[in-house]
Amino acid sequence: MSRHALVVGSGLAGSLTAVYLARRGYLVRVLERRGDPRAPGVREEGRSINLGLSQRGIVALREIGLLERLAPLTVPMRGRVVHLPDGLRFQPYGLAEDQILHSVLRHDLNVALVDEAERRGVEFLWGHRVTAVDRAKPAVTALGPDGEEVHTADLVIGADGAFSAVRGHLGRGRRVDLHQEFLEWGYKELLIPVGDDGRPRTELRALHVWPGDDGLIVAHPNADGSLTATVFLPFDGEHGFAGLTEPGRVRDFFARRFPDTLTLIPDVVEQFLDHEPASLVTVRTSPWHSTTDEGRGIVLIGDAAHAVYPFFGQGMNAAFEDCSTLDRCLAAHPHDLPRALAAFEAARKPHTDVLAELSERNFVELRDKLRSPLFLVRKKVDLALHRLFPPQVGAALHADRAHHRPLRRRPRPCPAAGPPAGHGPRRHRNARRRHPRRARRPLPRHPIPGRKEGDVMLVHPTGQAHPLVEPADFAGPRLPEEVAAHEPQLRAVFAWAGEYLGGPHPDLGRRGAVCPFTDTSLQRGLFYLSVRAGTPSDPDELAALLLHYRDWFAGLEPRTGPGAQFKTILVLFPDLAEFGVVDRTQELLKAEYTRLGLMLGEFHPGPPQKAGLWNPAFRPLHSPVPLLAIRHMVPTDFPFLRDDDTTVAAYLQRFGGRVPTHLRDEVRAAADRLSTPAGS
Structure with a gap:
């Protein structure tokens, strides 16, 4: 009808x-x-x-x-x-x-x-x-x-x-x-x-x-x-x-x-x-x-x-x-x-x-101000800083322009010098290194405009989503009420992210980390968790809840530039016992998110039955707590999108001119498929 x-x-x-x-x-x-x-x-x-x-x-x-x-x-x-x-x-x-x-x-x-x-x-x-x-x-x-x-x-x-x-x-x-x-x-x-x-x-x-x-x-x-x-x-x-x-x-x-x-x-x-x-x-x-x-x-x-x-x-x-x-x-x-x-x-x-x-x-x-010499000098200084430090201050200089996103912030106790034990990015204990790796210097955390290091917690502007938790938040005497009851699950997911996602795995089928972006995301302070209690059974209910996090994600810095690809929000559902709703929600929203340049990933203890790209017997989406992860789409994501014409079209629209060399033949074949009328 x-x-x-x-x-x-x-x-x-x-x-x-x-x-x-x-x-x-x-x-x-x-x-x-x-x-x-x-x-x-x-x-x-x-x-x-x-x-x-x-x-x-x-x-x-x-x-x-x-x-x-x-x-x-x-x-x-x-x-x-x-x-x-x-x-x-x-x-x-x-x-x-x-x-x-x-x-x-x-x-x-x-x-x-x-x-x-x-x-x-x-x-x-x-x-x-x-x-x-x-x-x-x-x-x-x-x-x-x-x-x-x-x-x-x-x-x-x-x-x-x-x-x-x-x-x-x-x-x-x-x-x-x-x-x-x-x-x-x-x-x-x-x-x-x-x-x-x-x-x-x-x-x-x-x-x-x-x-x-x-x-x-x-x-x-x-x-x-x-x-x-x-x-x-x-x-x-x-x-x-x-x-x-x-x-x-x-x-x-x-x-x-x-x-x-x-x-x-x-x-x-x-x-x-x-x-x-x-x-x-x-x-x-x-x-x-x-x-x-x-x-x-x-x-x-x-x-x-x-x-x-x-x-x-x-x-x-x-x-x-x-x-x-x-x-x-x-x-x-x-x-x-x-x-x-x-x-x-x-x-x-x-x-x-x-x-x-x-x-x-x-x-x-x-x-008034455009005539002021002081105002003109300030504009010149802003642009000079942007040239010197584009990833750090670029978004801050434009925060009062077309893409403003309001954020309310909640005071929190100052954290200790580093994250709690067990929550830094570590390598999987059972994984064997195939080659020596050069030691790396820690990457600087990406500053958030208006936020001093360690003195605030990110809070949704309308209260529709729970605060975003970072590893440093555990250093205070207590977490906010909305998340304190789930501190063990939050700690477990941070440990899982650092050890499992950020490290190699013997069953992965290739070298490197399970998720190559996680380690850098944690080091830059761009890896956020939020927790939602309850047992929703309807994908539409989860989709509505995620809408707030998705729009919030778009407003968090950095919104553009190389650093944006490392920004991640994981929404945890610790009370869920029936994990299928997580899979169905991801399937419902996948095309919509890719059209917006985002990736939505499902993880749970099931685990999800999606096979690894390099080892079909491996189930890489296992996590200690059911969750859905939001991040930016990147050019190397094509293998996750290739089986659906809608997501392929979204990928081509966004990355058609900068496809990685090792994916070009596969992307070209998918593009040819889209341009061929059905049944011909």
């Missing part, structure tokens, strides 16, 4: 989530109060702040297969060009190739998403305004060209923006929290056209900023060589929108505050006076969802749930991440929609609350 979804709003979040739902088998209908954005003249009439696409948004577009088609519509921005009275200053976003943003016109991106949704069978109803929402069915009443009509669905998505009608109706008769705040500044958009010679009038591959106490301009490049400049001013005052209503005053203001704009925008006065100022609003609300006893529901996404000021450049990217996360929650709970919606809100709301705060702070940076 087909499931029906109704999306209110055909903007970026609405059209993207319609694509995701159609991919998941829903019959999708979209209601939009405005007309079709593809109609002639709409592109020119529309007004919106240009968008900076970051890694968060790129992930979603890649997941639906649209990223490559959108590439010609984007312009890479590798840093800021700051326009100051004494000249221009370039501030790079970073040193790595991927530390950039991509500028794209909202209209162009929206049209591409609508086209993709229609290609997948989504129905769009234009000119339909929401007049009522019934939570009990759920159903939406909309007034269209032919009068009012009631639309029912199993799932209703409110993606209708900061002034969401769905949100307003959803909260009626319920206890809801709603915070809506308008900034005392507004904005107008101006066009910086290409020059008379057809070339850009200024550097195209950068975000341009004109800072100032009484005004701010931010300009994004466009694919045609022009730039879209957004002028932010106070609504009131002599130098605000209310005071700048005459041509002479407007020209004098720009000549005094932003003198080079008179050259870059020859008709700046006419453009400025032709546009009405628009408002800037931030919205926080709770709850985001409502469900019925029959298993149907309504949920808010994007600006309808968490509108933010545009000064951090992550509003669209956060909305896209909403769509991607909702899709994963629906996949984790395919037969339990209320649970999926609750998991979605729990996963996303803490991050969007932090984003709202960061967006407001960045307004001050753009307006």
Whole structure:
């Protein structure tokens, strides 16, 4: 039986989530109060702040297969060009190739998403305004060209923006929290056209900023060589929108505050006076969802749930991440929609609350600090440190940018100088060395931004996952309550990791450690354990629990660079007596995790019946406690993925250009298999 979804709003979040739902088998209908954005003249009439696409948004577009088609519509921005009275200053976003943003016109991106949704069978109803929402069915009443009509669905998505009608109706008769705040500044958009010679009038591959106490301009490049400049001013005052209503005053203001704009925008006065100022609003609300006893529901996404000021450049990217996360929650709970919606809100709301705060702070940076000599010196020092110590400080320097993840931290007693006896990385006692090994110096622990060595324990930002335990935590007088009861199992797993995973084994069938990454992970302080009591028997239940750890894993440093491959979280289930649920959960989630560039491994005393790669008689996944392990996928993981076309495709998408030499023939054969139609 087909499931029906109704999306209110055909903007970026609405059209993207319609694509995701159609991919998941829903019959999708979209209601939009405005007309079709593809109609002639709409592109020119529309007004919106240009968008900076970051890694968060790129992930979603890649997941639906649209990223490559959108590439010609984007312009890479590798840093800021700051326009100051004494000249221009370039501030790079970073040193790595991927530390950039991509500028794209909202209209162009929206049209591409609508086209993709229609290609997948989504129905769009234009000119339909929401007049009522019934939570009990759920159903939406909309007034269209032919009068009012009631639309029912199993799932209703409110993606209708900061002034969401769905949100307003959803909260009626319920206890809801709603915070809506308008900034005392507004904005107008101006066009910086290409020059008379057809070339850009200024550097195209950068975000341009004109800072100032009484005004701010931010300009994004466009694919045609022009730039879209957004002028932010106070609504009131002599130098605000209310005071700048005459041509002479407007020209004098720009000549005094932003003198080079008179050259870059020859008709700046006419453009400025032709546009009405628009408002800037931030919205926080709770709850985001409502469900019925029959298993149907309504949920808010994007600006309808968490509108933010545009000064951090992550509003669209956060909305896209909403769509991607909702899709994963629906996949984790395919037969339990209320649970999926609750998991979605729990996963996303803490991050969007932090984003709202960061967006407001960045307004001050753009307006004031970019002109400060001390601030500019600090930026230069940051980049110099990054060049000298990229693995250690790179992520910390960018922690206040697009990939911020909130972490609460719990004080703990200072540990002793080293880990407890029996928990360092040691070699398997029964293993014979086939050749002498050179002694190695201990690798430095990877510092975590904001964390002093030994004084905190990592705690999940929303409390949905238990603390992450490291070997040094045992040096204190006691562990936190959540994990203290399972200290023997935790110690046993750390010992097993150091001795078994980190060492050779006579039955392995090859030289080296059972898991080549474990030893380095332990030495770098990137090997974490968490423990969950109880006896879940349903893979969906375990999948929902792992969702919190998976998202937490993504936020832990290091997120990029060579050190990231050594980061590992092991989630222990010490009360489980029936180990099959661990195997079934891994099988359920394997494709989803590999699509995200992650590996999920199952271990238990059974042991799992998967044979060793080098010795079919060896069962390498034996562990003293049932557990599931999360780590990054690496190029040498192909042998674990080769038997499933979905995981092979995920591997090829991520590592197609850097396959290890010894795996190239096997990977090439798998790629050929994927490209051959079935039955041919």
